[in-house]
Amino acid sequence: MHMTRYEEGGPGMKYLNFATVVVIECLSIPVLQVSAVELNEPLIIDHTRTDITLLADTGIQNAKNNLVIAYGHTSHGSQIITGMEGLVDFKGDLYSFNGNGSDGALELRDRPFSGASDLGNPDRTSWAASTRTYLDAHHDVNVIIWSWCGQASSATETDIDTYLSLMSALEKDYPSVMFVYMTGHLDGGGLEGNLHRSNEQIRIYCRDNNKILYDFADIESYDPDGVWYGDKIPNDNCDYDTDGNGSRDGNWAVEWQNAHPGEWYECTAAHSQPLNANLKAYAAWTLWTELSECFCPTSIDDTLPQPFTLAQNVPNPFNASTFIRGSLGVQSHVELLIYNTTGQKVTTLVDEFMPAGTFSVYWNGKDTRGRTVTSGIYYCCMLCEGVRVESKKMLFLK
Secondary structure, eight states, X not given: OEEEEOOOOOSOOTTHXXXXXXXXXXXXXXXXXXXXXXXXXXXXXXXXXXXXXXXXXXXXXXXXXXOEEEEEOOTTTHHHHHHHHHHHHHHOGGXXXXXXXXXXXXXXXXXXXXXXXXXXXXXXXXXXXXXXXXXXXXXXXXXXXXXXXXXXXXXXXXXXXXXXXXXXXXXHHOXXXXXXXXXXXXXXXXXXXXXXXXXXXXXXXXXXXXXXXXXXXXXXXXXXXXXXXTTSOOBTTOEEOSSSSXXXXXXXXXXXXXXXXXXXXXXXXXXXXXXXXXXXXXXXXXXXXXXHTXXXXXXXXXXXXXXXXXXXXXXXXXXXXXXXXEEESSOEEEEEEEEXXXXXXXXXXXEEEEOSEEEEEEEOSBOTTSOBOOSEEEEEEEEETXXXXXXXXXXXXX
């Protein structure tokens, strides 16, 4: 029997206390089930994603719990690392990280690859082979990120196509790993320079193909107030042309630092200023929290006869509504419950006896009071006769 429901909400929850405890357990189990990472829109980390005050502590903790990151870079790419190190001193251990995830830190393996230093050293392809070798030996890694040094500045269109093609091949061969694309750092060439062309080629590809992009160059083109310096021939040191005469005679980072004492922190920033590394660290933590939401903790109770299944909602992620489908081996009292990441019930989609067969339930992204929920991660948990059979993670995007 096929059953389709279009109403939102339902009667009161019969097993409230039990279900709440089960979902909390669901959110805390240590084993993560990861499937192929496919986004239905690009994830772009640029200057608009550098406000660290917007990050919830729970999101940061989820990143520390869920991610194992391998990062290949040379000096320019080190701005992310040194910025993150300084952030720990500035904001505390919530932002801690190390190479093995000890003491509850984010596990970020800094330059663990052999055979290549960055996306262009010793050539434009060795990094991909090094990535394959590393992933084949380290199955726990779920995030790969490489940065450029100066090679994007001299790259031809064909060179960038090679980079994009190699990334695409890695995504295909390692579907449970998230690969982060990167633009090259500023070089003073301005909007007419080759670097800008190369970076735009990367940006367009990522936008058109729903990729994950850490836009290194864009982040260092804006100060924290959103003032853009990209049309003033800025370079990696944050120098820029103040009066349009073709000579860089100002430094936006130093100027902002001088005008905002106490709002930034000292740290080493290779080839640049501390503020640049501050912003890179803020953007990096935004990236980590976003990526951690791609992981869904799940477990299945085998005390009920199978199949009692809950399929992944479609579409996922979704930005308006979604369908939740499943099947019942026998007639059963079924509850479909939506929870947020803190274990709070958002709404009850189903609470009734249902016959054996398949079902499809519609959720319009609203809570029990008819309010549209905020963007973020939600869990749909299926209970049969009061026992949680399965749960699925859903991403709602406004």
